Amino acid sequence: MINKPELEILLQKYINNSINHDEYQLLLTYFSDPDQSTLLDSLIMQQLDNEKFSHPEEIEALVLRVDEKIKARIPSPVAKLSLLKRFYPYVAAAAVLICCFSAYFYFGNKQSVNPTEIAFYDVAAGGNKATLRLSAGQEIILDEKQSQLCSKEEGLTYENGESVFQTGSEVQFYTLETPRKGQYQAVLPDGSRVWLNAESSIHFPSQFTGDSRTVRIEGEVYFEVARDKHKKFIVELSNGNRIEVLGTHFNVNAYENSMATKTSLLEGSVKFLNNKNKSVILKPGEQAIQPINAAVITIKKADVMAVVSWKDNKFNFEGMPFPEIMSQLERWYDIQVVYASAIPRLEFYGELNRSNSLQYIMKAFADSGVKMELKGRILLVH
Template identity: 30%
Template sequence: MTREEYNALYEKYLSGNCTSEEREAIENYQDSIDLDSHHWIKDQMGEQELVKETIHSELLNSIARQKRRQIHRIRTWYAAAAVILLILSSGLYFNNLKKKTTVIAKTESPRFKNDVLPGDNRAILTLDDGSQINLDDAQNGVLASEDNTDIRKIGSGQLEYSASVKLIETVKYNTLSTPMGGQYQLSLPDGSRVWLNSGSSIRFPTAFIGKERIIELKGEAFFDIRENKKMPFIVRTNNSMDIRVLGTQFNVMAYDDEKNINTTLLEGSVQILKESGTAFLEPGQAAILNKGTGKIKVAAADIEEAVAWKNGFFIFSNENIESIMRKVSRWYNVEVDYQGNLSNKDFVGTISRDKNISEILKMLELTGAVHFRIEGRRITVMP
């Protein structure tokens, strides 16, 4: 091995980018370094040769540091598991890591042989005439034009509308729908932006004219609305509730299988309109509409948790396993079955949404309070 080859491999080793074969080679190389026949020099000025003991010592120290880091990571996981066991009586907890975490298992459990990939950018666009465009397969560029409105795919998972309002004769409506395991971004004709979560749809006009900008939402979406005091923006949910704004950022969760509709405000102001009452939100607050009673409750919001899906994470804050698995089932497009008593078990933690489902389930299993089995696209939850 020449000095140049050694240096390149040594730098890869320190940065953690070695393959398993390269890592084994450089770690084993400490026992077989032979500099006598290579005559490595520091530079081209004729300085004396590097001695074998110096390189050997440097390499040993580096390897020791790398192994200490690995041992520290392992000990951290065991320490977290020990803490989990200690606090099971007051609540269940799994490791709260906002950065991506890889869980390495020496042996793969038969329960996780059938893995499921995370969701991605997928959606169907339904035009006013009923025709549909599968956005997964569509190329970037103009997809369609409807009454002086151009519809463009501008990137992976991004759709944009641009309209010449003065030339609009008849308002037409489009619907953007994401399947289970899909998400998409939409730029509305007025420049407002919408992030659509999995299993959701938004129906909107191809141009905003008149006194209001009204769209209809099913599922969950994050809105960044362009301010227009003369034309309020209204989000109409599938439970006869209107969310009225001028220009603001907010998240609406209105899935059919959830008992509440949650509106969380990040910036600006929001008015919640319902036959049973009205509520106003300030930044950092959430309006919780109980679909059974029709009552609206305003409370302090967990902003990070509310928009976690948009930022690529699952965040659970004292959340039961049924609620967690509804989120998991939407993103991974799986069905969920339950066996045994799983009540009175709440979880707290953060996990990246770009992990395979097995990694999500394994991290939940670290609590010792819940276990899973994957069979195709069916997940069984057990105590």
């Protein structure tokens, strides 16, 4: 077992960007071990404190810069396990502390600030970004000027016919995944169409064999399933839930950190089955809600067009709890939301275009009485 001094050295090497491949793997192992949580927490805070940052964006910029450099020189299976998720809570906490200190310094000393000295931060909206992972482990970064991947008998192409990957006679398995700030569309081998929201994925074969068409998803995906009365279309979720259809239009929201899985039906009929062997049949305009670690499935009427507004490049926050709204912004703008005080309990109406920058969205919330500040990629909600 590694001791505390050795772990301190590894963390310092990570921050200094001098860590090697084996050391990085060892550090990842300890970051994923819940038994080491307390020790790691104290060491991270100690390291960040030693750096004497004066702005929260400096902390995040350093972590992002080092992490990207490390991932560029370490093989993808290892590099995929970024340390950013572990550092983000401390970046967020530091943002709050620095903002509070800055406010005290300004109001306590009654000093004015020249507006030209204040940097204007903004974050551009997301767009068409996705990665295609193949059975053999290769990764293909998809063209951001394209918006749709098409699965055909001869292989994968973009919508304009440009080849992405040529397949042989054997069945291949693909995983299409979008990062934060990403979205993409795909046409599956049976002609079904799917839309992937930010931080989502779909796993599917190059051809559907047998008596069913099975895909596996994470995140949020909208489906327009091609009708085939001889082959059910099955959507498997990472939590063991699944959805069965023949031909229909529906949306699945199953993010890993969400409190519930939500399946919303626009057209046709779907059967939702949870991992407790309970099932329900949905009618158009209904939504099935499956809370985490609960056996009961709730069905309610829903504004399904508002639910799927994201695929038409719109935000529709009507009736949505504020934390869920912030989760959408986190994924689409690749930011971290921090609450400086109590979570606002307001209702919002209307739509906003997802192509707007974050500052535009912040202005819309300010007009509704919610003050926000953008510090680098930290969004501070007052």
